[in-house]
Amino acid sequence: MFGKVMSVVLGFLGISAFAKDEKGKSILLSTQEEQLKQKYGAVFVEAFKKDLAEFEKEGRNAEEAVTDEVRTELERERDSNATALAQARKSLKELDDKVKALKDEIAQKDAQIEKMTKEPVPDAGQQVDGGKSEMGNKFKPDMSLAHNRYLDAAFKGAAYSGNSTIETTELQKEFGKYVSSERIEILKGLMGTTESTKYMSTLVTDKTEVRAQQAAIDSVLQQFVPKWTPKGKSKFTPLTIKNYKCKINVPITPSDIMEDILGYLYDENLKPEDMPVVKYILYQLIFPKLDEEREIALAVGEFKETSATKDGDAATDANDVMDGYVTQLKKLKKANNEAITWLLDGEKLEDATLVDQIEKAVEEVKPLYKKKSMFIHADPDLVTRYGKAYRKKYPWLKNEDGEKIKVDFSKFSFVPLEGMRGTGVFFITPKENFKHLRSKDPQSAKVWMQGENYDVKIFAEWWEATGFWLAEAIFAYLPPAEEASVSSASDDGI
Numbered sequence: 001m002f003g004k005v006m007s008v009v010l011g012f013l014g015i016s017a018f019a020k021d022e023k024g025k026s027i028l029l030s031t032q033e034e035q036l037k038q039k040y041g042a043v044f045v046e047a048f049k050k051d052l053a054e055f056e057k058e059g060r061n062a063e064e065a066v067t068d069e070v071r072t073e074l075e076r077e078r079d080s081n082a083t084a085l086a087q088a089r090k091s092l093k094e095l096d097d098k099v100k101a102l103k104d105e106i107a108q109k110d111a112q113i114e115k116m117t118k119e120p121v122p123d124a125g126q127q128v129d130g131g132k133s134e135m136g137n138k139f140k141p142d143m144s145l146a147h148n149r150y151l152d153a154a155f156k157g158a159a160y161s162g163n164s165t166i167e168t169t170e171l172q173k174e175f176g177k178y179v180s181s182e183r184i185e186i187l188k189g190l191m192g193t194t195e196s197t198k199y200m201s202t203l204v205t206d207k208t209e210v211r212a213q214q215a216a217i218d219s220v221l222q223q224f225v226p227k228w229t230p231k232g233k234s235k236f237t238p239l240t241i242k243n244y245k246c247k248i249n250v251p252i253t254p255s256d257i258m259e260d261i262l263g264y265l266y267d268e269n270l271k272p273e274d275m276p277v278v279k280y281i282l283y284q285l286i287f288p289k290l291d292e293e294r295e296i297a298l299a300v301g302e303f304k305e306t307s308a309t310k311d312g313d314a315a316t317d318a319n320d321v322m323d324g325y326v327t328q329l330k331k332l333k334k335a336n337n338e339a340i341t342w343l344l345d346g347e348k349l350e351d352a353t354l355v356d357q358i359e360k361a362v363e364e365v366k367p368l369y370k371k372k373s374m375f376i377h378a379d380p381d382l383v384t385r386y387g388k389a390y391r392k393k394y395p396w397l398k399n400e401d402g403e404k405i406k407v408d409f410s411k412f413s414f415v416p417l418e419g420m421r422g423t424g425v426f427f428i429t430p431k432e433n434f435k436h437l438r439s440k441d442p443q444s445a446k447v448w449m450q451g452e453n454y455d456v457k458i459f460a461e462w463w464e465a466t467g468f469w470l471a472e473a474i475f476a477y478l479p480p481a482e483e484a485s486v487s488s489a490s491d492d493g494i
């Protein structure tokens with residue numbers, strides 16, 4: 001947040017750096033302070049000066065707060081705001097045109113009604129329609145369907161005299177309408193952000209696999225001689241990220257969950273017409289479990305070819321759908337990929353030396369990346385161990401970062417990822433190197449329902465994967481083989 005404020009202040013003042021006092025600390029000139037007060041007020045200026053001093057306490061320069069990530073995020077917000085403004089103006093114009101058209105139509109209807117009041121009304125009468133508005137087209141359940149009437153009556157405390165058996169053909173019909181009306185929200189539920197994907201950069205593609213094309217230039221500066229002496233050879237090791245097709249096949253007996261749906265309506269104080277049965281099935285039964293399993297599969301999943309050849313065959317395990325990022329690191333280690341920096345190679349992490357080992361690991365990160373603010377993606381158990389070890393070593397210090405513990409004298413902070421729990425693994429890489437693949441065309445994600453006797457089958461298909469872009473930008477620790485095998489045995493209850 002301070003980086004953004006710093007960038008805005010420097011931009012407003014038209015400077016690239018602040019003046020410094022005799023101690024090398026940044027100061028605001030009186031003219032600059034007055035400019036900021038006129039623009040943002042005295043409260044903002046005092047708060048900014050306090051934050052400025054706090055930021056430079058550890059010997060940092062204020063200008064360091066404006067990182068490449070901050071600039072990129074500000075540019076993205078600027079572009080997003082510009083797009084939103086343009087869209088809002090367009091929508092406002094469209095709304096003005098609709099209001100004008102409705103006013104004209106109402107005037108015509110009023111004139112027609114006025115005329116009709118002065119004429120004898122024939123036996124059949126004449127109906128005047130008031131016109132239809134396109135606003136407010138949110139999905140509303142068909143309250144003529146048996147299951148919706150049953151819920152409505154139960155919710156109001158009335159006895160329902162009709163057939164309480166849910167017709168799967170009616171439910172299938174409503175499901176199709178709901179999916180068509182709420183498609184974007186459903187796709188967000190299917191491929192929504194998990195705990196780990198918010199630390200990745202999303203790559204939209206319809207390819208089954210992708211590879212990096214952008215090179216990292218190692219050096220360009222050299223002494224002048226009046227000859228062509230080329231330098232700056234591109235050096236990088238692109239990694240292949242495979243895309244995987246995923247699906248859900250969930251059978252549900254609607255009649256068995258009617259009481260649960262009714263209980264949910266009471267708990268959430270929702271009327272049946274605001275909470276269709278199909279929405280309950282998707283958002284309360286399917287998506288929460290899907291989010292949990294996606295998070296684990298994205299981390300430790302290992303793709304295995306299915307042996308299913310006909311309907312009814314056993315389904316694959318959730319972790320068999322794709323190679324997760326931890327699995328990929330293990331395979332790269334096994335293949336002796338030397339482009340990756342393997343931190344603390346061969347060392348076992350001990351509680352007594354854990355703080356020193358983590359600091360040593362941070363020092364092994366290449367100088368090019370040490371100036372970047374990056375996360376140490378880690379097993380949550382390891383983050384807890386580090387926090388306790390740090391507190392034991394420095395009991396007089398107070399950790400105010402919570403679980404996002406910052407490693408001293410670095411720009412790296414821990415982020416515990418639940419999918420990595422029990423692995424003992426941690427790795428450091430820029431967000432732009434940590435990829436999450438999804439389909440370029442959201443319409444390619446399919447969601448549908450089939451009715452069969454008293455059951456319904458929910459189907460969904462989409463593409464998803466994770467991986468790394470360049471090997472040189474990965475700094476990873478994998479526990480020694482014997483420690484990993486012991487951890488695995490413990491997880492299996494052995």
